[in-house]
Amino acid sequence: METRTGVSKSYRAKSVEEQQDAYDSWATQYEADLCAMGYRILGMIAATFIRHVPPETSPILDAGCGGGIQSEPLKMLGYEEIVGIDLSDGMLEVARSKNIYSELHQATLGETLDFPDNYFGAIISAGTITPKHAPPHSFDELIRVAKTGAPIVFSMRDDALQEPEYPAIISKLEIEEKWEFAFKSSSFHSMPYGEPEITHRIHVYKVR
Numbered sequence: 314m315e316t317r318t319g320v321s322k323s324y325r326a327k328s329v330e331e332q333q334d335a336y337d338s339w340a341t342q343y344e345a346d347l348c349a350m351g352y353r354i355l356g357m358i359a360a361t362f363i364r365h366v367p368p369e370t371s372p373i374l375d376a377g378c379g380g381g382i383q384s385e386p387l388k389m390l391g392y393e394e395i396v397g398i399d400l401s402d403g404m405l406e407v408a409r410s411k412n413i414y415s416e417l418h419q420a421t422l423g424e425t426l427d428f429p430d431n432y433f434g435a436i437i438s439a440g441t442i443t444p445k446h447a448p449p450h451s452f453d454e455l456i457r458v459a460k461t462g463a464p465i466v467f468s469m470r471d472d473a474l475q476e477p478e479y480p481a482i483i484s485k486l487e488i489e490e491k492w493e494f495a496f497k498s499s500s501f502h503s504m505p506y507g508e509p510e511i512t513h514r515i516h517v518y519k520v521r
């Protein structure tokens with residue numbers, strides 16, 4: 314199936330460079346393909362975000378923003394000053410064309426981020442902290458750049474092929490009192506018409 318090609322390529326990437334290439338070449342078609350697959354993280358994460366993040370919260374970090382499809386509803390609902398970061402210049406170019414971000418930067422989750430401590434009032438991350446993409450320890454830097462009490466709203470796979478290091482980091486950070494639990498959605502099929510075997514949940518943790 315054609316729409317699965319980009320997904321497969323991104324999941325086959327063996328390095329950050331290969332991942333960057335996969336998304337650079339998929340960028341202009343990515344959102345059309347995801348929508349054709351019935352992409353549900355978009356609606357689920359926006360609904361969860363508006364329940365947990367007051368509208369005056371600023372600035373907001375969109376970590377792994379891609380083309381920006383998950384920040385479009387936030388901007389339409391009145392959130393201002395959304396800063397997007399992503400590995401792929403191609404995806405950032407799509408995001409830039411929408412004029413919804415106050416800043417867009419090329420950055421790699423899992424490495425040091427070029428933002429001060431205690432800076433963001435909330436963080437959203439959709440479809441990015443996931444195998445072959447951003448590693449589990451990406452949360453360390455997201456916690457550092459978030460203000461105390463800031464909600465981090467993120468999707469995470471919970472199907473049988475999820476790598477155990479991802480759910481493990483959630484409880485590790487809770488035990489270490491780096492963040493506290495606020496919300497977990499039920500499990501849902503995130504791309505039912507393209508990758509029906511993949512399921513996700515949306516999580517919210519508040520930085521301590």
Ligand SMILES: C[S@@+](CC[C@H](N)C(=O)[O-])C[C@H]1O[C@@H](n2cnc3c(N)ncnc32)[C@H](O)[C@@H]1O
Nearest residue numbers: 336377378379400401421422439440441446447
């Ligand atoms: C599945 S897409 C999700 C994009 C967007 N958030 C969405 O929901 O449509 C994954 C995104 O993560 C980016 N990405 C992959 N690994 C990354 C990393 N280590 N650091 C930053 N971005 C990364 C890719 O370039 C791509 O834009």
